[in-house]
Amino acid sequence: MKKYIPILKKTKLFAGVADEEIGAMLSCLDARVRTYKKGEYVHRQGEHLNSITVLVDGELHIQRDDYWGNRTIVNRIAIGELFGEAYAAPESGALLNDVVAVEDSTVIFFDVRRIITVCSSACRFHSMVVQNLFFAISEKNRTLVQKIGHISKRTTREKLISYLSEEAKRQNSASLIIPFNRQQLADFLSVDRSAMSNELCKMRDEGLIEFEKNQFRLL
Amino acid sequence: MKKYIPILKKTKLFAGVADEEIGAMLSCLDARVRTYKKGEYVHRQGEHLNSITVLVDGELHIQRDDYWGNRTIVNRIAIGELFGEAYAAPESGALLNDVVAVEDSTVIFFDVRRIITVCSSACRFHSMVVQNLFFAISEKNRTLVQKIGHISKRTTREKLISYLSEEAKRQNSASLIIPFNRQQLADFLSVDRSAMSNELCKMRDEGLIEFEKNQFRLL
DNA sequence: TCTTTTCTGTTGCAAAAACAACCGATTTGT
DNA sequence: ACAAATCGGTTGTTTTTGCAACAGAAAAGA
Numbered sequence A, B: 001m002k003k004y005i006p007i008l009k010k011t012k013l014f015a016g017v018a019d020e021e022i023g024a025m026l027s028c029l030d031a032r033v034r035t036y037k038k039g040e041y042v043h044r045q046g047e048h049l050n051s052i053t054v055l056v057d058g059e060l061h062i063q064r065d066d067y068w069g070n071r072t073i074v075n076r077i078a079i080g081e082l083f084g085e086a087y088a089a090p091e092s093g094a095l096l097n098d099v100v101a102v103e104d105s106t107v108i109f110f111d112v113r114r115i116i117t118v119c120s121s122a123c124r125f126h127s128m129v130v131q132n133l134f135f136a137i138s139e140k141n142r143t144l145v146q147k148i149g150h151i152s153k154r155t156t157r158e159k160l161i162s163y164l165s166e167e168a169k170r171q172n173s174a175s176l177i178i179p180f181n182r183q184q185l186a187d188f189l190s191v192d193r194s195a196m197s198n199e200l201c202k203m204r205d206e207g208l209i210e211f212e213k214n215q216f217r218l219l
Numbered sequence C: 001t002c003t004t005t006t007c008t009g010t011t012g013c014a015a016a017a018a019c020a021a022c023c024g025a026t027t028t029g030t
Numbered sequence D: 001a002c003a004a005a006t007c008g009g010t011t012g013t014t015t016t017t018g019c020a021a022c023a024g025a026a027a028a029g030a
Helices: A001-008 A019-030 A112-116 A125-153 A156-171 A180-189 A193-205 B001-010 B019-028 B112-116 B124-149 B157-171 B184-189 B193-205
Strands: A032-038 A041-043 A051-057 A060-065 A071-077 A098-101 A106-112 A175-177 A209-212 A215-218 B031-034 B039-044 B051-057 B060-065 B071-077 B098-101 B106-109 B176-177 B209-214 B215-218
Touching: A001 A019, A001 A051, A001 B124, A019 A125, A060 A156, A071 A180, A071 B124, A106 A112, A112 A125, A125 A156, A125 A180, A125 B124, A156 A175, A156 A180, A156 A193, A156 A215, A175 B019, A175 B193, A180 A193, A193 A209, B001 B051, B019 B124, B019 B184, B071 B124, B071 B184, B106 B112, B112 B124, B124 B157, B124 B184, B157 B176, B157 B184, B157 B193, B157 B215, B184 B193, B193 B209
Parallel strands: none
Antiparallel strands: A032 A106, A041 A098, A051 A106, A060 A071, A060 A098, A175 A215, A209 A215, B031 B106, B039 B098, B051 B106, B060 B071, B060 B098, B176 B215, B209 B215
């Protein structure tokens, strides 16, 4: 468990917390490590969570498959990010989506109650972690609103432009690498893959964008 | 200002805080009241917030109009709910949407830094407010994910069913009243009003639902 | 290395949505 | 009470999407 301290230090939850404090908090917060193979489910829709999940390696998707096999990718969790903050509240109900490892992944679970309830004794940095948690959920909130901005556009082209421009802004460059393949991007933007692929090529032919694999450039 | 204490007591931010404590915190948190006429903007996209907004009367929409006049209603703020929690973090950037009063409304602004930074002295209930804030943002997060669930459905009919069923579940009855008129519902679900109206009537003719104005019944 | 699977682009067709225009009913404001 | 504005439903046309099927390229696995 100790070996994860340098990695945890870089996560949003433990930003600004000293190494030795993280070590102390690992037991204080009842941390448990687990690895998942690509494709395995970390959580399933309908479960009741009592832990917060920190991703230390790999990649997770928050997604939902409907009865007919249509998939919606709600969000993506990258290394250092966390999941389950929104279910920390006591009466937060069942999990709305599945959480799936899209790469071989390693996560650390922390007991949610022990994070929320500031312990009296040892953990001097506990309040820092609580604040980090608050900022993390706050940031995720804004991410979700941005996503709503993308998918509420009426046409596939507009959705693509909305998503790609925001990603370009975030990466601070007109040239950008997206973390999705075509099918995943379509599932993320809630459109049909083939129609989207078609639209991307039209946009390229019109000189709006260039792309190769998941590297894009806005012109 | 004192007269708002009974109302504030019922808001998500001050749940569980005693009257006299709220009174004390009003000055501690630098509370300011303001009223808005129907249609007025409370905040505009691009602004940088430094306050949290509690709605004590009326109704707000979080929305965005694009260049061609298409409106997207991202969320709705009802009496007792708050706005701006997601912008409490120092580096949270500019406001992504407009905040508009859809009815004559009264809001109270609280200095965001004073909420986050727990004051040393008087406010015994301050930590309760911080926790309330956390739960509020947490709940909003889940609301946003639900909304993504609705609008990521592929057809207008599916969007309507998704929205109406969730609302029925929330109101715990197959008969429900929605807080939108037709245009607003269309803007909320990101579809065309006339197409949606059409679809609603088809669903009624097929015996799936009944409705009159904004009262619906699922069959 | 060879086979199998996944990924991406392409096409045609059917279904659905957006758009525009209109009308009667209801609501709002004076 | 009356005029004006808003609201909800209807229809027809155009545009866009979803869907299915296929093929070459790339990647993964044996």
